[in-house]
Amino acid sequence: MKPLIFCLSANNTMGELLLKTNNYEYGEIEIRDFPDEEKYIRFKQSIKNRDIILLNSLEYPNNKLLTLLLTAETAKTNGARTIGLCAPYLAYMRQDKIFNKGEGITSKYFAKLLSNHFDWLVTVDPHLHRFHQLNEIYSIPNIALHSTDNIARWILNNINDPLIIGPDSESKQWAQELANTTNAPYIVLKKIRHDEHKVEISIPKLSNYLTYTPVIIDDIISTGRTMIETVIQIKKFKIKAPVCIGIHGIFVGNSYDSLLKAGAKEIVTCNTINHKSNKINVANILDSGIQKQLNH
Numbered sequence: 001m002k003p004l005i006f007c008l009s010a011n012n013t014m015g016e017l018l019l020k021t022n023n024y025e026y027g028e029i030e031i032r033d034f035p036d037e038e039k040y041i042r043f044k045q046s047i048k049n050r051d052i053i054l055l056n057s058l059e060y061p062n063n064k065l066l067t068l069l070l071t072a073e074t075a076k077t078n079g080a081r082t083i084g085l086c087a088p089y090l091a092y093m094r095q096d097k098i099f100n101k102g103e104g105i106t107s108k109y110f111a112k113l114l115s116n117h118f119d120w121l122v123t124v125d126p127h128l129h130r131f132h133q134l135n136e137i138y139s140i141p142n143i144a145l146h147s148t149d150n151i152a153r154w155i156l157n158n159i160n161d162p163l164i165i166g167p168d169s170e171s172k173q174w175a176q177e178l179a180n181t182t183n184a185p186y187i188v189l190k191k192i193r194h195d196e197h198k199v200e201i202s203i204p205k206l207s208n209y210l211t212y213t214p215v216i217i218d219d220i221i222s223t224g225r226t227m228i229e230t231v232i233q234i235k236k237f238k239i240k241a242p243v244c245i246g247i248h249g250i251f252v253g254n255s256y257d258s259l260l261k262a263g264a265k266e267i268v269t270c271n272t273i274n275h276k277s278n279k280i281n282v283a284n285i286l287d288s289g290i291q292k293q294l295n296h
Helices: 013-019 065-077 106-117 148-158 169-182 225-234 255-262 283-294
Strands: 004-007 029-033 039-043 051-055 082-087 120-124 142-145 162-166 186-188 190-195 198-202 213-221 243-249 266-270 278-280
Touching: 004 013, 013 051, 013 283, 029 065, 039 065, 051 065, 065 082, 065 106, 082 283, 120 283, 142 283, 148 169, 148 243, 148 266, 148 278, 148 283, 162 169, 169 186, 169 213, 213 225, 225 243, 225 255, 255 266
Parallel strands: 004 051, 051 082, 082 120, 120 142, 162 186, 162 213, 213 243, 243 266, 266 278
Antiparallel strands: 029 039, 190 198
16 A cells, blocks of 8 residues: 655645655545644544655744644554654754753754654755764654755756855855756855844955856755845845745745845745745655655
């Protein structure tokens, strides 16, 4: 029998794309709140001895985590053979060391929670910085997929003479790979982060690239401050308006509109998190990752 895929997010766009591959069956589940906001969860079909997949992108994770873990435990109670988590966006990767006295490493605690409830994990481009692999904190089989080929294909199909720009050292891995794949030049800027809402970007002279279209690439657009400051600095040169690409577009508050107002020509994201900026489909790589886990 095909594995059952259960979509836990309100928007099932990614689930619909995965189901089109004909590799899965649609799983029906009822999740609602009791009057006191406790969760009611019921699988509407038998999942006994079935491989099941919970599909849930984990932006704003605090509102999703309890439901996710309770659903996994309910699946165990009802005899599921294996329970996998497909999280296109994986949260709680930011705090990967103790920066100040009294802190903890929440990425480790979050990983332990998920590892205790699932048999495997598939995600796309997690924010790996001080941790180099998910295996360092996740004890279950995991696959971190990469979206760069899909992003490169979009760039080649939509932008003439791109100049790939990484706004900071953490983005160098994506900028360098995209530049190699698209045969485009790239530069990586220096960033000083003062707090969650204030960053400072230093940018080299762009006089050699005046005929190019700047393409700013980063893994996450959250408050948008890094992208906004980069766009502002680029505007100081007589160069074309930049295209901003984020793998995961969270867009806290009015950050999307603020980025456009700052001077971005276009904002493009992968569909790991549902948003109107989604123009790069990564369902194919998610499907490949899930199939590897199921056939492991």
